Amino acid sequence: MKLTRRSFLKASAATGALAALSGGVMSFERWAAKAAETGEVKLIPSICEMCGTKCGIIVKVKNGRVVKIEGNKEHPNGKGKICARGNAGMKLLYDPDRLKQPLKKEGDRFVPISWEQAFREIGEKLKEIKAKYGPEALVWSTHPELAYDYEVIFNQAFGSPNLSAHAPTCYSPRNVAYKTMYGEVPTVDYGNVKYYISCGRNLVEGINVSQVTGIMKAKEKGAKLIALDPRYSNFAALASEWVPIRPGTDLAFLLAMIHLIIKNEWYDKEFVKNYTIGFEEVAAEVEKYTPKWAEEITGIPAATIERITEEFAKAKPAAVVDPGWHTSRYMNSTEMVRAGAVINALMGNLGMKGGLKFPKYKFTKVEEREGLWPKLEKPKAKRFDGAGGEKWPLAKGLGMIQMLPEHILSGQPYPIKAYIVNHHNPVRSAGNSQKWIEALKKLELLVVIDVQMSETAMMAHYVLPESTYLERFDPPQIAGNAVALRQPAVKPLHNTMGVDDIIKELAHEAGIGQYFNFTLEQFSDQMLKPFNVTFKQLVEKGVIALDDGKTEYKVPEIKTESGKIELASSAFEKAGAKKVPTWVPPGVTEGNGKLRFLHGHTAVHTHTSTFNNEYLHALMPENVLWINTRTAEKLGIKNGDLVEVKSDYGKVTIKAKVTEAIHPDAVFMVHGFGGFSPYQKKAYKKGASTSFIIPCHVEPVSGASADCEVLVEVRKVGGGANA
Ligand SMILES: Nc1nc2c(c(=O)[nH]1)N[C@H]1C(S)=C(S)[C@@H](COP(=O)(O)OP(=O)(O)OC[C@H]3O[C@@H](n4cnc5c(=O)[nH]c(N)nc54)[C@H](O)[C@@H]3O)O[C@H]1N2
Ligand SMILES: Nc1nc2c(c(=O)[nH]1)N[C@H]1C(S)=C(S)[C@@H](COP(=O)(O)OP(=O)(O)OC[C@H]3O[C@@H](n4cnc5c(=O)[nH]c(N)nc54)[C@H](O)[C@@H]3O)O[C@H]1N2
Ligand code: SF4
Ligand SMILES: [Mo]
8 A cells, every 4th residue: 555645644643642642731730739729639659550551640639539630740650741542531530431449249149248258258268269279269350559469478478370461462472572582571672763663563553652752853863663463553654664564474584684683794794793592593483484485475575675674784883673562462472572672783773873772770589579578489380371381481470361261161180260350341342251261150259359340240159349540559560760658649539559559458358468558658768778778768759860860871780591592492492492493483374264363452552441432532432443445345345334253262243444545455443442341331332342252262372372373264244434
């Protein structure tokens, strides 16, 4: 598709993301100073939780009510800018549909109970299950947030190895590839890149505010941005060039790039010699991966691959293949990230201006902190999903939560009877809703800690309402070169608690209270001690910088076994792959009327979390199915028609958006719509849920959910507005 100025403008207008980045900090400050004189306004520095990025915010409270949320210039995340979702935060706080008190399922209804009753009954049940089946009968899952360490302590103290996170449905391939090869997961020095390749990293819709502002700065300075994406995403619209690659084949593109870089000696020889091992093994493997070979697989002309590779290599070391974020898409996703990691090493970009960088500061791991609780022991049992075991050595703590339904249903390797879910909605975020619903019904105890009645909460025996991020403290955060604190802007509006206190109370009733004899302040002070900062100081300032913020560009310490970037690694061999990245085809192939089902994020919503938010709902109330013009024509589908989208796992009905902006072999839906919790009235049944269509796969190296490995058939079931 030829990119015209008109289509560019249309697409950029549609992002909402960039337009919504709030910039009016100055006028806000002037206003605030004036209003503060009258004594009715308070400005509370805190941390956003409308998504996991945790930008710094200033919450404006007028007469005890949150009236505005702005970015905090002192905070490295966002540096004074926030996105549309961050702006809409008070609509979560004041949502009439949110959870307001602890609930217990009686028959098919929920009844309000006291916190005391909830803790007592859950604690007793946990003790009973532990006595009968062992502590490993408990699985706990979470979208790890600031209070994650409390979850670690609880699970280790209880004796369960089964603390799990959303990682396999999100970033496992990226983390496994980079941790193994680089010893650490890097990010990009976005503001200074000169040549940037995205393999499905949609920076302006999968938003991290600092990354968006960084890439915009790079673009202004003339950087070349290449968007590989089967879909003309909003990042593709922003980029210099859209490469409409066949889904699941980026690996072939990258292998051909490595082939060209090595054949033409376009790599940084000094860097490769000093900081990497395994170059010869990579060189031998990629000999066969010619651009012509990649053209057959990717549908991208060999000449394009050659041109991009040469331009890219000339820009080194400020030339980067983005490590990616939501990389759990294909059976070859870990291989794909590995290939990108090889290219980055060949460019010698680690630690360089416009290259990859490691985080500057980290808190000590909770297992290594001592003094506030009895010594933690590693649980005796192996994980239910085998992560970290012989078959899945690299999945380790990331786990494979998408496999939980299968294990509950089979009772293998041991019975799972209790499941505690915090800040996580696996019924809709971890594939195959139908299977999750079937499995969760078999549990003896399901407890969900949330701020809204999610679809997972609907299945629970007990629903425990957490205070929203605008009503609670959390343990401190490290962001860039600073430490920061989330603190309440207002007192809890309802009968809710912070998850730190919820976990503490549960622990007391479950017989492990001795592990939680500390206050949040003591806990935070212990975390902050190495930085010479106290909780009290953070309450006062919100954010404290740990240095002058200047970047020293140099190759950082590489914490792999060899002390070098491992282009070849036997750790991958142990996990069933080759030592070096190699071609692995995607799991399923389009054709014979079957289309690849793609899905992803939009600028104005978060996962399955924000669809009941009045402001965000108004910006985007439902999703549609993107389908290519030629494909639609063959199927007799017109723009606006109602279509059925059916996979081997389930089907949904949704309106079609007929467009040139998607690969003819694929269709696309924004994830998160189609909520089926009637308690969330605005979100209920608006659009369609991706999770009915996608399976619970396991990618063989990282254990990721590979959730784009699914084919669908699309047929018209009704005429639309334009039909
Ligand atoms: N507004 C908003 N921002 C968010 C989030 C949110 O929900 N909303 N979530 C946050 C989180 S947790 C994450 S992980 C990130 C996600 O941010 P991203 O990782 O950027 O994720 P996605 O939106 O899942 O997918 C990006 C693109 O991948 C494309 N794609 C699909 N298959 C292929 C393929 O085979 N090859 C290539 N090259 N591209 C492909 C899709 O068409 C889509 O445009 O965003 C974060 N920021
Ligand atoms: N089909 C499909 N599936 C996907 C994706 C996709 O693109 N397509 N994206 C994947 C990605 S990248 C990710 S990261 C995962 C995310 O998956 P999840 O981690 O499950 O995220 P959500 O689906 O937003 O569910 C989060 C839950 O936490 C609740 N919540 C919000 N704030 C708070 C709070 O302060 N406290 C508590 N206790 N709860 C809170 C919300 O109400 C919601 O019910 O989904 C993955 N699943
Ligand atoms: S990216 Fe947006 S929603 Fe996420 S933390 Fe930052 S401001 Fe909040
Ligand atoms: Mo994610």
